[in-house]
Amino acid sequence: MNKVFSKSLEIAADQHGLFSIEQIKEAGVNPANVRQLAARGTLERRIHGVYMIPGFPLSELVDFMEATLSIKGGGTIADESALELLDLCDINPRRICLAVPKKYRPLKKGLDKYEITKIDIAPKNRTTISNIAVMVSDLAIRRSIDKGMRGDLAEQSIDTALYKGLLTKRQSAHLRVQLDNRENSSKDVG
Numbered sequence: 228m229n230k231v232f233s234k235s236l237e238i239a240a241d242q243h244g245l246f247s248i249e250q251i252k253e254a255g256v257n258p259a260n261v262r263q264l265a266a267r268g269t270l271e272r273r274i275h276g277v278y279m280i281p282g283f284p285l286s287e288l289v290d291f292m293e294a295t296l297s298i299k300g301g302g303t304i305a306d307e308s309a310l311e312l313l314d315l316c317d318i319n320p321r322r323i324c325l326a327v328p329k330k331y332r333p334l335k336k337g338l339d340k341y342e343i344t345k346i347d348i349a350p351k352n353r354t355t356i357s358n359i360a361v362m363v364s365d366l367a368i369r370r371s372i373d374k375g376m377r378g379d380l381a382e383q384s385i386d387t388a389l390y391k392g393l394l395t396k397r398q399s400a401h402l403r404v405q406l407d408n409r410e411n412s413s414k415d416v417g
Contacts, residue, residue: 231260232269236280241358244283247296248276274338288312291359294323294341302327303348303360307376309367312356313393316383318376326362364393368402372409381406 234254238246248258261278264270271279277296279289286292291312295302304312305326311318324342331345352366362370368384376384385402388394394402 231256231264235261235264235270235278239278239280239283242296243286243289243292243357244280245273245289245292245296246278247299248278249299250296286357288357288359290323291361292357294325295360297338297341298325298327298331301360303353303362305344305346305348305362306342306367306370306374308342309362309364310371310380310384312359312361313364313367313388315364315368315387315391315393316380318380318384364388365398365402368394369405372402372406378406378410 234256235246235251238250238254248261251261252258261270265272265278268281271281273279273293274297276299277293291304291308295304303326304323306324307318307320308324310316311320320342322340322342324344326344326346326348329345329347348362348366352363353360354363355361361367364384365388368381368388371384372381381402385394385399385406389396389399
């Protein structure tokens with residue numbers, strides 16, 4: 228069992244203390260051994276198929292990593308949650324928005340704590356922050372504006388992303404036009 232724990236620790240070290248059953252299988256470890264360690268308290272089960280090394284230094288990013296690992300094949304932090312993870316504005320979504328491939332069919336319980344969005348994200352529209360898959364700022368801001376994010380938070384996201392070099396001036400201009408069009412159409416309705 229020490230070999231199982233060592234392999235678990237090796238995988239979890241770069242993932243905020245977390246690992247998935249899929250990862251442990253790929254490393255040649257029998258998942259039943261992981262379940263036994265969890266039953267003894269040597270490992271902690273976080274959500275179906277995702278485990279944590281107890282005593283691993285907690286990070287503010289644990290919940291984001293757990294979300295991406297909870298999806299077999301990998302989820303991507305999206306929309307407002309991506310803006311929070313990228314530290315682009317003072318947003319605090321109620322639930323983590325998780326993008327999954329369109330063909331994904333959830334089989335696991337416990338995913339209701341996430342806002343699941345089915346979208347196929349091209350590799351160019353995905354990046355990583357601390358080994359966590361996250362939607363790039365341009366797409367995250369665009370989708371958040373479409374979802375009705377407050378205008379001041381959209382402006383803050385655009386300004387911060389531009390300052391950090393995560394957006395070009397052209398992308399920034401397109402996002403501002405999108406925001407202005409949304410704001411103007413809501414005034415026309417009211």
